[in-house]
Amino acid sequence: MSSNLKIMWHQGKQFIPDVTKANIPGIFRGRPVISTAKVNESALIGLCPTKAITGNPVCIDLGKCTFCGECAMQFPDKISFTKEYKLSTNERSGLIIKEGEDQPILINPELVRSEIKRIFGGSLKLRQVSAGGDNSCEIELNATNNVNFDISRFGIDFVASPRHSDGLVITGPITENMAESLERCYQAVPNPKIIILAGTDAISGGIFADSPALNRVFLTKHTVDLYVPGNPVHPLTFINGLLTLLRK
């Protein structure tokens, strides 16, 4: 018993007191900023492995970006990644960063269904479905509940059954072989329910976007309530996105 207490004492304080203001150590590729500097646009566009960069004006789609940082390495005057980890939004177009704009990514309050804050504001139970996810997003979603990030202190939990849940968190590009299971899982969640897409692969298919092994019909049938970009998503991006969606 005393050794248990000693072990606990040795851990010190591990939790992040305020997840909305936490500082990410070292380098981190968060929300990019695109300057108005003139560069060889076609070279810049051609560089991106997932066609996330488009021209005239230069834009980066964070729903497609793998955050590899190659564009910022080769065009440092044009593109830089800030350490801003609040990247989640409920509008697909909100993920597109335009040249010359340095604005935070926000959640559009008009698009948040009224029942979300009313019913899920104090407690949200989520079911995670990996549909071709590479296990990095899955590990990060697990990390949201470790002693550092501790998402359950906000009343948000991952549960074992869709029938106990208020919505789905989908990772991965949605493979053909998982398409039916995903739909069935969604149908098993009682109403009202939400859908969260976590990670670049889920939002756009990422590097797999043009693979014939995918079936993304699910996303044309149902409305997405939150897009959480990242490759994988950072736990702070996920937690902050949910908190803004749920809280007044």
Next chain:
Amino acid sequence: MRDITILNNTAVVLNDIPELDYREFMDYNLAMMSDRPKRHCVLYFGCKNDNNVRLFCCIADDATHLIHVNSSVISPSAVLPSFTARNHNFEKFERELHENFGISYSDHPWLKPLRYAYDRFDKHQTIENYPFCKSESEELHEVGVGPIHAGIIEPGHFRFICNGEQIMHLEIQFGYQHRGIEQLFLQKKKLLERTTLAEDIAGDTTVGHTTAFVNLWESLCGCKPDFPLDYSRTLALELERIAIHTGDLSGVCTDIGYQLGNAVLGRLRTPIINFMQEWSGSRFAKGLIRAGKTNFPFTGDLSGRLQDILNAYEPDFDEITDKLFHLPSALSRMEKTGVVSYGQVLEIGTVGMAARMSGLSRDIRVSHPFCLYGSSIIHQPIIKHHGDVYSRVQIRREEIKQSIDYVRKLIEYVPEFPKTEISTMTPGSDKFVLSLVEGWRGEICHCAITDHAGNLVAYKIKDPSFHNWMALAEAVKNNEISDFPICNKSFNLSYCGQDL
């Protein structure tokens, strides 16, 4: 000459690989492996060759560091005798050949779909109607789990046949994660696209798979990475091992209901992956490993940071693992649970931890050295003999300590990184190259073949999980079904690495 011998990461001319008649090909390769635990098949695959299929068999010899390669051209409509009937190492390989090309075998004992690839030969086979092993007995019952599991993990389906609480048989069905990665390697022509694909083969082994890819690519282009590149890859591989092993120990604690161990080991993983991010901008090192260059040179400052992190990590790690390894209630859950014998792992052909847990020494860091292994790091594999959950947990604990030693040794002296610049890398024409890497799970194998214009015509990936899943199915037999989670966690195998 009935085979050609190559070294890890050495490109050879495709036409130098001998082409044998199928019968001779089979007899020769099986004879080479018979009663020789030091030899195992690292890759056996097919490549379309006009209307035929050319089979390539690659057998690695751990004692000589050599890999024996030969081939055979067959018609996909032929009915062939199987390797598997004589050596079970080939079971998955032949299922893949059957699924992709429609090759039939007269005596394969278990010719079932492997991953329901989108470009499979028989589209009538769908994932909804997998032919599970059935029991007619009225005393036995079946338990189906998945594809969606209770935790936040990847999908796969487990079908148990149980006698009361006791597992008699487990069959694992895959394919849910299939993204068509091998075909995408051919479709996507840009190096950065392919590197991104390699990073996403299995996101928990980003460093392992990406290192396998870049080593292969550099060999294919005839360039040799300089010391600092090998240095950063070796360092990243050992850090990835420390991070994932720590997380796995935390997971095992969860599954035996030991909350303190779960919390402490879970939070000990954080500083290691956060260091990865300080170095490369990603907690999983996505963006770090690049062919012919690195965007993130390792510096003296980073070395100092890492030293501090390890100094803080080690006493806490020692304290909690000492506690765990002396806790009777924890030991009773781990010892003699999920046992796989030496004979079984040899028969399955497991690699990495899933071999070393049962006394089978398989470690690419020794047998087929790459990066700084065999030069700066003389690796000594950690071997256990009981093949149970406890052996797998012990290996992780000791490998973490060993990796920390390696990392400490590496960061004592930080090499000067040359200014990063991209040299144009052109793959050689008509080449065959094999790249082996010991990731934290075990042996990762990538293989590429180019045509006369230097374009990729085949890209094959083998994750350690490909063989090791069968070891899990064997491990749970005769255990209680309630022990399945801890057995599963103690292997921690990859679904997407298997499904590709």
